[in-house]
Amino acid sequence: MKNLLQKWNSLSLIVRILIGLIIGAILGVAAPKATGLALLGDLFVGALRAVAPILVFVLVIASLANSKSNGAKNMRIVIILYMLTTFIGAVVAVCGSFLFPITLRLGKAATSEAAPPTGVLEVLKNLLMNIVSNPVDSLVKANYIGILAWAVVFGLALKAATPGTKKALHDISAAVTKAVHWIINCAPFGILGLVYNTVSTNGLSIFTDYGKLLALLVGCMLFTVFVTNPIIVFSMLRRNPYPLILKCLKESGLTAFFTRSSAANIPMNMALCEKLGLNEDNYSVSIPLGSTINMDGAAITITVMSLAAAHTMGISVDIPTAIILSVLAAVSACGASGVAGGSLLLIPLACSLFGISNDVAMQVVGVGFIIGVVQDSVETCLNSSSDVLLTATAELYQRRKAGEDIVLIPNK
Template identity: 80%
Template sequence: MKNLLSKWNNLSLITRIIIGLCIGAILGIVAPKATAISLLGDLFVGALRAVAPILVFVLVMSSLANSKNNGAKNMRTVVVLYLISTFMGAFVAVVGSFLFPQTLVLTKATQKVTPPSGLAAVLKNLLMNIVANPVTALSEANYIGILAWAIIFGIALKLASTGTKQFLQDASDAVTKAVQWIISCAPFGILGLVFNTVSTNGISVFTKYGSLLALLIGCMFATALIINPLIVFICTHKNPYPLVFKCLKESGLTAFFTRSSAANIPMNMALCESLGLNKDNYSVSIPLGSTINMDGAAVTITVMTLAAAHTMGLSVDFITAFILSILAAISACGASGVAGGSLLLIPLACSLFGIQNDVAMQVVGVGFIIGVIQDSMETALNSSSDALMTATAEYYQRRKAGEDFVLVPKKN
């Protein structure tokens, strides 16, 4: 047993996760009634979601309090890349929807939900979350509020004594260590999550809405494997795919099963550390990305809205669809501040074409039906892009400074 544990610990985390994934899928097929196995997944995601708000608050505050005055320029680059990536995701969805137009068999919405009444409501929600009580923000995992207050306190604490700054650094290191312990349990958590997905849903979700899912997944893959690598290449002038595949493997894989960008923040932090990135930068940009970098959400909003338009027999010209991609990108950036995420922003986008709210809510209902796959793919793209664009921004600054660098450092 001791030798077996030693061999297990010597395997890389990704290898162990893949083993857990395979075992979970097999158990989901051969023993679907062994529901106790799914508890492993619930515990893992619960632990990540519990520690992530504290991690973000302490890490961002500590990084800003102890940082030198040279990170702002890099942060501007990160934000620009986030916005470009989100817009391009929506644009890819427009092109895909024109090439492969979809129609829906509309059903009643499967959940009682209230969409935002307009873009102003989304922006108001976003601003109110920013000024939320910091204690409430922590308890409710309001990451926009957490990030805003962490930045305010972090900047204020730049004037604190050396001892106070050291305490913040020690607290940051302690929370990071706790997160590493949780991440080491990822193979067992993924096992439980995969078991639950396979035993509960099987493959029936693919049958009724197969072509719609294929378009959604195809647009997300095109964004992940064509558009994002192109952005990386333009910024770094190097082959982007080693970095792209590393981010997909070490961030996208876990995000697919946790279905939460916030819960995947610790995984992205660990990934950025393994890439040798500046902690002062990624400790701020990663939680920021989980709120405004929404490639996958922009794809979902655009594809589902154009599918609704095609179903209603509306003629959509390319200019209007281009405007839709801008609206979808802006809306997607506020998705984290709206209960229900990207699906509840579909009625907002549908209003651009004059589609009535009751019809739009039926489209939301279809979204909930395919949500098992759609939301997993969307989160995988969103979360992996956070790490990818963070790394790209830093490598871009290094290239401009004339420094030599490699996109994926070799392990020692």
């Protein structure tokens, strides 16, 4: 047993995760009634969600209290990249929907009882209210906008603290990070449970109904991952972007696909940034920020689903309206985390551009929930992996401008 454990621990984490993924898929087909295995996935995601708010709060405070002056420039670039790629995601979705128009069978779609926001102003109001939410309440409810805002305030206030206080903050940050690494080492078993639950409960039937819609959504997201994002990275770094993109997909996107939560994937992204040799002062802020405003996948979902509704209703969409839709989807997607139900409940907001009634729009939301197992998984994979990709791009761009020789993937 000891030798077996040593061999297991000698494997890289990603290999162990792949082993867990394969075993989970096999058991999902062979023993679909062994529902106790799904508990492994629930425990893993629960642990990540529990530790992520504390990790973000402590890391941001410690990083800002001990930060150097060059962090602000990096953050400006990161935010610009986040907003640019989200808008480009919406444009890709518009182009895809024009090339491959989809109509829906709304009569058979389940409706949702959740209430969507009534306009962009409500989305922005929710976002602003989350910023000023009680810090303790934000930690309890995993409100990352509020956590980030208060951590920035406390971190800046502690810049004038004594060296002893700063060292204590650094030690607390290191302790939380170590605890997170322990949880991440359990990822193979968590992924096993998550894959088992997905395969045993859904099978392959999810791909037959609404297959064309799923193909369009996934196609737009893959186009963003492998075409538009690489163009942006190459234009800034003048290096082949694909090794970095594949690294982000393998070590961030894979877990995000099965956890279906950008927030739960924050610890995985932090660990990957550390592997890439990035500055902790930068990624400790940009990664949690990305989990709330870097929403390429959400913008694609909102755009594709609303245009599918328009095509179903026989509404002609012109180019100016499509551009407005792209902007609306990008802005709305940034506030998706502040609305219960995420990106799907922002579909009625986009549908209102075309004069589509709320009753019809909520049926489209129902379709979204039906295909949500696949759609949300791919969406989260894109969103979370691009958080690391764009954070790395911004920092490496600054290094390149400073005349340093940049390395996309350090030999570690």
